[in-house]
Amino acid sequence: MNQYIITAHDYTDAGAWERRMKVRPAHLEGANKLKENGNFIMGGAFLNEQDQMIGSVMVMQFETNAELETWKLNEPYITQKIWESFTIKPFKVASVG
Numbered sequence: 001m002n003q004y005i006i007t008a009h010d011y012t013d014a015g016a017w018e019r020r021m022k023v024r025p026a027h028l029e030g031a032n033k034l035k036e037n038g039n040f041i042m043g044g045a046f047l048n049e050q051d052q053m054i055g056s057v058m059v060m061q062f063e064t065n066a067e068l069e070t071w072k073l074n075e076p077y078i079t080q081k082i083w084e085s086f087t088i089k090p091f092k093v094a095s096v097g
């Protein structure tokens with residue numbers, strides 16, 4: 001499988017935090033499904049000084065580029081304008097221990 005690291009930064013408009021909190025359950029539901037399918041490796045949120053989420057990091061894996069593209073088309077944080085920008089880079093999870 002091809003592994004990727006996704007780094008995303010949220011919008012910073014006045015409603016960004018509330019929008020994120022509203023969409024978060026759908027995002028987590030999708031991440032749980034991806035984990036069940038073996039696509040989600042790990043993820044988490046960037047925090048600001050007030051411990052509010054302002055972005056995300058995800059490590060994912062997909063068999064094909066088409067699967068990655070399908071994820072992008074369905075990810076709530078993309079479709080619902082939570083992430084203002086994101087990058088996807090090839091990644092290799094280290095095998096330790």
